Amino acid sequence: QKEVEQNSGPLSVPEGAIASLNCTYSDRVSQSFFWYRQYSGKSPELIMSIYSNGDKEDGRFTAQLNKASQYVSLLIRDSQPSDSATYLCAVNTAMNTGFQKLVFGTGTRLLVSP
């Protein structure tokens, strides 16, 4: 069973702080990793994708991947109250057909207080 693990939170940070969200995965051959944001009652919205070891930055967001440790993280700088949401880590599991199949973690709830 291919698993993606996240701390469910909530992770509480003050406005302007850095929020650090973590995720581990079990399938060693996974190739691509995604962070989605989900507001309550809404659908997942892509924040970042990362495929290679190291850091990838996009605005206030930085994704970090360490395939040896099977670990992926998301840093949110200058956190805003509007960032308050559940952040879903998703891993594309390797499939012989080459088609995608995303396995999601349970998500980490982030609360940014003004």
Add this chain to the structure above:
Amino acid sequence: EPEVTQTPSHQVTQMGQEVILRCVPISNHLYFYWYRQILGQKVEFLVSFYNNEISEKSEIFDDQFSVERPDGSNFTLKIRSTKLEDSAMYFCASSAVGHSTDTQYFGPGTRLTVL
């Protein structure tokens, strides 16, 4: 910006009834997916679909479920005889080329309530 659309936004049905959930993927996308999310739980893969065929399905996707692309734009999920435990949000997603690094774009979801 192109987006995935889904109808209806909320479907209420009686146990044992058939429901059809509809999705219009992004127009130039070739790969389509259904996921579900039971309230308070994780998003779960149901099925992927390409070239008018199922490419993979999960153990959740049993004989009660079927998918179809009845025309050039719609992609549907049918549940033949709904159970109470089918109550969930159902998300349709699409991607352009299906490569492992491709992005799946999610629709707004259909909330299915089975009474």
